[in-house]
Amino acid sequence: MTEEQLQIRDLARDFAEGELRPHAEEWDREAHFPREIIQKLGELGFLGMLLPEEYDGLGLDTSTYLMALEEIARGDASVAVAMSVHNSLPTQMILAHGSEEQKERWLKPMARGEMLGGFALSEADAGSDAAALAAQARKVDGGWILNGTKAWITNGGFGDVMVCMCRTDTPENRRGAKGIGAFIVPTNTEGYVVGKKEDKMGQRASETVGIAFQEMFVPDAQLLGDPSMGFIYALQGLDGGRLGIAALATGIAQSALEHSLRYADERRQFGTAIREFQGMQFKLADMATRIEAGRSLVQRAAQAKDAGEKVSRLSSMAKLFASEGAMYVTTQAVQVFGGYGYVKEYPVERLFRDAKVTEIYEGASEIQRTVIARELYR
Ligand code: CAA
Ligand code: FAD
Numbered sequence: 001m002t003e004e005q006l007q008i009r010d011l012a013r014d015f016a017e018g019e020l021r022p023h024a025e026e027w028d029r030e031a032h033f034p035r036e037i038i039q040k041l042g043e044l045g046f047l048g049m050l051l052p053e054e055y056d057g058l059g060l061d062t063s064t065y066l067m068a069l070e071e072i073a074r075g076d077a078s079v080a081v082a083m084s085v086h087n088s089l090p091t092q093m094i095l096a097h098g099s100e101e102q103k104e105r106w107l108k109p110m111a112r113g114e115m116l117g118g119f120a121l122s123e124a125d126a127g128s129d130a131a132a133l134a135a136q137a138r139k140v141d142g143g144w145i146l147n148g149t150k151a152w153i154t155n156g157g158f159g160d161v162m163v164c165m166c167r168t169d170t171p172e173n174r175r176g177a178k179g180i181g182a183f184i185v186p187t188n189t190e191g192y193v194v195g196k197k198e199d200k201m202g203q204r205a206s207e208t209v210g211i212a213f214q215e216m217f218v219p220d221a222q223l224l225g226d227p228s229m230g231f232i233y234a235l236q237g238l239d240g241g242r243l244g245i246a247a248l249a250t251g252i253a254q255s256a257l258e259h260s261l262r263y264a265d266e267r268r269q270f271g272t273a274i275r276e277f278q279g280m281q282f283k284l285a286d287m288a289t290r291i292e293a294g295r296s297l298v299q300r301a302a303q304a305k306d307a308g309e310k311v312s313r314l315s316s317m318a319k320l321f322a323s324e325g326a327m328y329v330t331t332q333a334v335q336v337f338g339g340y341g342y343v344k345e346y347p348v349e350r351l352f353r354d355a356k357v358t359e360i361y362e363g364a365s366e367i368q369r370t371v372i373a374r375e376l377y378r
Helices: 002-030 034-044 062-075 075-090 089-098 100-111 228-266 276-304 312-342 347-361 364-377
Strands: 117-120 135-139 143-154 159-166 181-185 192-197 208-219
Touching: 002 034, 002 062, 002 075, 002 347, 034 075, 062 075, 062 228, 075 089, 075 117, 075 143, 075 208, 075 228, 075 347, 075 364, 089 100, 089 117, 089 159, 089 181, 089 228, 117 143, 135 159, 143 159, 143 181, 159 208, 159 228, 181 208, 181 228, 208 364, 228 276, 228 312, 228 347, 276 312, 312 347
Parallel strands: 117 159
Antiparallel strands: 135 143, 143 208, 159 181, 192 208
């Protein structure tokens, strides 16, 4: 690690230790974290990590960003997913495909944390098969009228601006994956309706909502790039987004390992600390090894991305391995804690619940395997 990377990792670690970890249990119980946390992340530069300095970002490389994100997730996975979506998806899509006016208008407040971003691709009937989405954009004078519904949107009401994928083809001339546009939509737009907030198993403090577009007018100035390429832009964004989720999963697993190491040292049975039993030592060793391997794969993919390589395969591998690793590690952590691992009084119960969704969102494990296999034959 360079001096700069160490500094940023330590800044994220201190913030997570001081401002996130002590509240994670309460935020999970209340299914909410305060908006001030987003403001503080913004003040530290954590919401513009990958954006160039000319747009008020920190202009950091992917490796450094992912190190910081892992630390934030070690403190609280719900805050980390809000940060991951914002940094990896809407901001990167606008940076890659936006006009100069769009970058000036949206990226600067997003980098400073004054606007929290989200990404609205999924629908109730189009999750893994995202290209089957049905929300429709109809061309009118000066812009587009959007109608339809989106499901599972992180930051969908809590956030300020969403990049929303909607069909721009017509019912008479469907063009599949090449008939979708990406629109920049502030959440205070007339016709943007926030629906049910999901009552989730884990990452409960992160907001996940359904949203509806009801005759919502979006001016041409808020269409991103080519109106038929929004789905492709979204998949390109997800190549980076999945690396964020991999780092986040690594942070959850690291936290579970740390709690397990401490507990195995303190807990005594048969007259000795349980860490003295080989059965426990093997578990701890396997947990640490899975985490280190996942982290290495994340960093390998990050370096490839920074070198300008296409990272669909590596990114899916990192997301798959780190999320399944997080599930493995948190399951073992509950086992190390015995009965105490099964109750809310101890943190590993929450970490176990928080880990599960990393195997589902931004493409379930089965989809990551599909992408990897396709890429192997390319
Ligand atoms: N980058 C650029 N282009 C890509 C691409 C990529 N990574 N992957 C595919 N494409 C292109 C293809 O080349 C193809 O174009 P051509 O026809 O010109 O070759 C076009 O996109 C369509 O690709 P496919 O035929 O492969 O599309 P598909 O319909 O078979 O689906 C899929 C592919 C990989 C399954 C995709 O639908 C997918 O990733 N599904 C999962 C959805 C997902 O991850 N959702 C995440 C929502 S966000 C979220 O979840 C956030 C959160 O929780 C916190
Ligand atoms: P389905 O697609 O119905 O899948 C059900 C099962 O079938 C899965 O196990 C899946 O892997 C399997 N399956 C489906 N197709 C195949 C196949 N071809 N081969 C093998 N198995 C297959 N979406 C957004 O757009 N923005 C967000 O911000 C966002 N945030 C989210 C936050 C949370 C907490 C959650 C739970 C979801 C979020 N999502 C978001 C949606 C998420 O990306 C989808 O849930 C995910 O892509 C899976 O879609 P689905 O739930 O419809 O499951």
